Amino acid sequence: ININSVLGHLVGPVNDVHFYAATKFAVTALTEGLRQELREAKSHIRATSISPGVVDTEFGYRMYSDDPSKAEALYSRHKNLSGLDVAQAVLYVLGAPPHVQIGEILLRPVEQQL
Template identity: 70%
Template sequence: MHVADIHFYMATKYAVTALTEGLRQELREGKSHIRATSISPGIVETEFTYWFLSHNPGKAAAAYKSLKCLEADDIASAVMYVLSAPPHVQIGGLQILPVEQM
């Protein structure tokens, strides 16, 4: 993937969030009491950026050094938070960003 393709990646992330919201509304209208949420993380320190910027590994390394990124445990904690919410609580979506991310 090249940096020029990032708009497709971003559109896909938004599409998943929009589809999840549509599903949540359908489940509510059907009175199913099934909850649906989307967790949208910012930059997480994983192998993804190295893969995404595989044409420029130095830029990938610089991305992780430029700010304190989220870690996999941060996302796992968010998943646990959503799953542990009481049955009457609907978390429609959760956006998680590093403090320094634009």
């Protein structure tokens, strides 16, 4: 299970995150490539990527360490995901029957635009 980001599927209009999005697009491609190789090898090993939107963590404050008000603005727009929300997605993937391939989970706050 790779923990990715919604930014691994789209490039938002915020200049601060374009290179971050590029790294997350790489995670999306790596996960899909791995899944294809595992299937070709008939390994029955599954690969998935979980891509959360805004999660209440210290990430925004680290990203905007030079301007904490940007992080505060990021986290105050709407009710964000929690670490527990992401953990529950991981448990869902792990709990799927062996014949079920969950290729991708995108989860984000209801009010998040991207």
